[in-house]
Each structure stands twice: as structure tokens, then as C-alpha cells.
Amino acid sequence: MKKGSLILTAFFACVPTLLLAQDNKYLAGAVPEVDGKVVFQREFDLNGARQDAIYERMLDWATARMEQNNNASRIVYSDSAAGSIAAVGQEYIVFSSSALSLDRTIINYQLTITCRPGKCAVEVEKIRYVYQEKEKYSAEEWITDEVALNKSKTKIVRGLTKFRTKTIDFAESLFDGAQAALGIAKAAPVAAPPVSLAGAPLAGTQGAPQTVTPAVTVSSAPLSGYTQIAPDKIPGNIIRMLSKDWMLITAGTKDKFNMMTAGWGGLGVLYGKPVMTCYINPTRYTYQLMEKNDTYTLTFYTEAYRGALQYCGTNSGRDTDKVKGSGLSPITTPGGSQAFSEAWLIIECRKLVSQSITPEAISNETVKEQWVGKQLHKMYIGEIINVWTLTPAAIDD
Numbered sequence: 001m002k003k004g005s006l007i008l009t010a011f012f013a014c015v016p017t018l019l020l021a022q023d024n025k026y027l028a029g030a031v032p033e034v035d036g037k038v039v040f041q042r043e044f045d046l047n048g049a050r051q052d053a054i055y056e057r058m059l060d061w062a063t064a065r066m067e068q069n070n071n072a073s074r075i076v077y078s079d080s081a082a083g084s085i086a087a088v089g090q091e092y093i094v095f096s097s098s099a100l101s102l103d104r105t106i107i108n109y110q111l112t113i114t115c116r117p118g119k120c121a122v123e124v125e126k127i128r129y130v131y132q133e134k135e136k137y138s139a140e141e142w143i144t145d146e147v148a149l150n151k152s153k154t155k156i157v158r159g160l161t162k163f164r165t166k167t168i169d170f171a172e173s174l175f176d177g178a179q180a181a182l183g184i185a186k187a188a189p190v191a192a193p194p195v196s197l198a199g200a201p202l203a204g205t206q207g208a209p210q211t212v213t214p215a216v217t218v219s220s221a222p223l224s225g226y227t228q229i230a231p232d233k234i235p236g237n238i239i240r241m242l243s244k245d246w247m248l249i250t251a252g253t254k255d256k257f258n259m260m261t262a263g264w265g266g267l268g269v270l271y272g273k274p275v276m277t278c279y280i281n282p283t284r285y286t287y288q289l290m291e292k293n294d295t296y297t298l299t300f301y302t303e304a305y306r307g308a309l310q311y312c313g314t315n316s317g318r319d320t321d322k323v324k325g326s327g328l329s330p331i332t333t334p335g336g337s338q339a340f341s342e343a344w345l346i347i348e349c350r351k352l353v354s355q356s357i358t359p360e361a362i363s364n365e366t367v368k369e370q371w372v373g374k375q376l377h378k379m380y381i382g383e384i385i386n387v388w389t390l391t392p393a394a395i396d397d
Contacts (some may be wrong), residue, residue, distance in 0.1 A: 028145055051117045148163075242264065333348055
């Protein structure tokens with residue numbers, strides 16, 4: 001190839017980057033500094049929210065974020081009384097990727113979260129890069145306005161564009177994650193079908209490649225006091241939420257409904273739809289209402305309502321006014337399902353698959369022995385049609 005052709009090829013390869021550099025989002029002031037140090041900051045206003053409620057959500061989110069890196073990323077400090085959380089993270093920022101090349105850098109950073117009544121501040125600082133496994137830079141010497149912009153502050157200096165723009169995007173992604181965990185979620189992207197590294201459907205996705213239904217709610221009708229979010233933005237650790245905090249399964253209509261406390265279940269995808277699974281024993285009063293109705297709700301509560309959930313789990317709606325006894329306040333979703341205004345999370349489902357569990361279906365011998373001669377549960381896999389989280393101003397637990 002001639003020299004001129006090489007120059008043209010190199011030029012056009014850089015065009016997207018050069019155009020990106022003109023975006024005001026990445027120019028003067030886009031990389032904030034505090035006392036000469038790069039510190040990205042975002043504060044969320046949650047009027048009326050209690051500090052402990054904000055802290056619990058942020059700790060769950062930060063822990064999950066660090067664990068997904070599968071490396072030295074970790075929570076290094078947490079103090080519920082002070083509302084403080086600190087974590088150190090290590091991730092890859094990918095500049096470009098193709099079949100023949102991969103241009104990326106390791107980014108090390110510190111994440112600090114400060115929770116106060118009605119406020120949550122998130123900071124990303126102490127940013128360090130390890131480029132091509134050997135070159136080491138700090139954000140202060142590589143992406144600041146003084147270093148990375150020209151004298152007129154109208155363009156990014158060649159060679160520093162990718163570090164500056166991608167770091168700004170990275171910080172934004174962290175803030176977006178915190179925002180979603182607080183229940184102030186943005187519109188969710190369409191999920192792609194699962195693929196292997198070779199590009200073929202993963203084992204278990206039978207037949208033609210499947211397309212996951214976009215994770216958006218079916219009904220856009222509001223629910224007073226709540227913010228509607230997409231199923232893939234459900235905050236918290238579902239195992240902890242079920243085994244430690246429990247949930248209420250509520251079936252029926254406004255005229256006749258019942259709720260029961262449950263700790264078994266799971267979130268996932270089935271037939272390309274976001275789903276949640278729960279289990280009900282046929283001896284329970286809720287079972288009859290679940291069988292007769294198409295939709296139901298799964299609701300979650302903070303520790304302040306532990307007594308109410310214990311009551312709902314030890315009393316039957318057949319002969320007891322459980323609403324009065326629990327002290328919970330019923331509300332009706334736009335779709336006609338029943339929930340309670342004390343819940344911080346409401347998941348509304350429509351029955352997709354119902355299946356009774358038989359003794360032969362249990363493979364674990366210890367579990368099978370425990371249930372010999374007992375009535376086994378029925379499994380309900382419900383398509384998630386709506387999700388609501390308590391709006392920030394209403395968080396009071």
C-alpha cells in the first residue's frame with residue numbers, strides 16, 4: 001500500500017474520535033477538580049428519605065458493583081451510623097475492539113458514598129490507569145482541562161481524547177447505577193439474546209436465537225407515591241431480600257384478596273420474558289385466590305415492617321382480618337392487583353407457568369426426606385409486567 005493511502009486510512013480511522021472531541025460534554029469543566037485532584041461528583045436529592053434507607057440501598061448496589069469485577073475490587077469501609085461507604089474498584093475501559101486488535105486500559109478508582117437524610121453524594125476519585133499492562137498514569141496528569149485541552153479549551157489534545165472521553169463516560173455509568181439503585185431509573189435498553197464467544201446461541205436457548213423482550217413495563221399508568229422502573233433495574237440482592245427480608249405474595253382483587261409471607265423465589269428470564277418465581281402450598285388460603293386470578297404482586301419491605309410480615313406469615317386470612325391485624329395499607333395497581341403502600345418495592349406479575357412439585361421432582365435426598373408425607377408446593381412463574389419503587393420523597397422506613 002502506498003504511503004498516501006496509509007495516511008488516508010489512518011485519518012479516517014481517527015474521524016470518529018476527532019468528531020467526538022468537539023462534543024461540549026467532554027470539553028472545559030467536564031473533568032472537575034478539588035484541590036488539584038480529579039473528583040467526579042454527583043449528589044441526589046431525596047427529600048424525606050431516611051438516612052438508613054438510603055444507606056442500605058447504596059451498600060447493596062456498591063457491593064454488587066464491586067463483586068461483578070471478579071478481582072480485587074471490594075468495599076473497604078462501611079459505617080451505617082455515619083452513612084459512609086468506601087470502595088476501591090478495578091475495571092477495564094475499552095477504547096476500541098475488533099477481531100484483530102483490542103485497545104483498552106485498566107482503571108483503578110475509589111468510590112465514596114455519603115448518605116444523609118434526604119441526600120446521597122457519590123464521588124469517584126483517585127483514578128489511575130495501567131495502559132497496555134505497563135504504562136501508568138494518573139488522572140491528574142492525563143485528563144484534566146489543563147493537560148488534555150488546547151489553549152482555547154475548544155479541542156482535546158490528540159492522543160488524550162480516548163482517555164478523557166471514556167473516563168467521563170465511565171464516571172457517568174457509575175452515577176447512573178447509583179441513580180437506578182435509588183429508584184430514579186433511566187429508560188432501559190433492549191436486552192440482546194445470550195450468545196457464546198463464537199456468536200452462537202448459548203446452550204439451553206433452544207431452536208432459533210431468542211430475543212429477550214425489552215425490559216419495559218406493560219402499563220405506563222402511575223401508582224401514587226411510586227416510581228415505575230424496568231424489570232432489569234430492580235435494585236438489591238434478591239437472595240438477601242428473600243431469605244433475610246422476606247416478601248408478601250398478594251393474590252386476589254380489591255373486593256377479595258389475601259397476602260402471605262414468603263421467602264422462596266427468584267428472578268430470571270423465561271421464553272424471552274422477565275419473570276419472577278414464587279411458591280405457594282395448596283393448604284394456604286392465598287392459593288385459592290392465586291388459582292382464580294391472573295395477576296398478583298410480590299412486595300418487599302424494610303426491617304421496620306418485620307412485625308407485619310411475621311403476622312402475615314402466622315395468621316390465616318380464612319378467619320382473620322389480616323389487613324387490620326398487620327396494620328398495612330392496601331393499594332390497587334392500575335392493573336387491578338393488590339399491594340400495600342408500606343412496600344418499598346412492588347413487582348406485579350401475570351401467571352406464565354404454573355406447576356405442582358411432585359416428590360419425584362426433588363433430586364436432593366435430604367430435602368425429599370424432609371417432605372415425605374407432606375403437601376408439596378406449587379410453583380408459579382410470573383411474567384413481570386410492572387415494577388414500582390417508592391419515590392425518594394416517600395422513603396420513610
